[in-house]
Amino acid sequence: MMEITQQDVEKMAQLARLAVTPAEKETFxxxxxxxxxxxxxxxxxxxxxxxxxxxxxxxxxVFREDLVRPSLPPDKALANAPEREADGFVVPKILEER
Structure with a gap:
């Protein structure tokens, strides 16, 4: 059986560019x-x-067969949209000016 030492953990952490505490070295x-x-x-x-x-x-x-089927009409698909345009819904602006 091979035993991993704290020095081995320190070397692996250094190669992975990870900072580990002494307690973490012992645990790992x-x-x-x-x-x-x-x-x-x-x-x-x-x-x-x-x-x-x-x-x-x-x-x-377990994928089903890909079949062409009719989709929802636009009015029904957008019925719950908070704000609409002619052919879609409006996404609120979330970016701030800097």
Whole structure:
């Protein structure tokens, strides 16, 4: 089993340009060591002949067929718009002049 030290965490943080506190270094070192221990446990299982998969449950495409259908008439689509123009709705200005 490989143990991650606080110096390892400090080096990774430096490479990632992250600022970490001493308490975070200690926490991350423990957490990363636990992760590596778990991976080491998984490595003991024989996976020979098992193909890698992206989805464990064998999902299939669930998209519906693309069909052309009539859309809402403009008056009905814009019925709840707070402010309208002839062929659409008005978006309130939110930018300030500087």
């Amino acid at each position: 070192a423990k957490q990363l060591t636990q992760i590596l221990t778990h991976v080491d446990t998984l490595n003991q299982y024989d996976t020979t002949g098992i193909n890698p998969t992206a989805v464990a449950m064998g999902q299939v495409n």
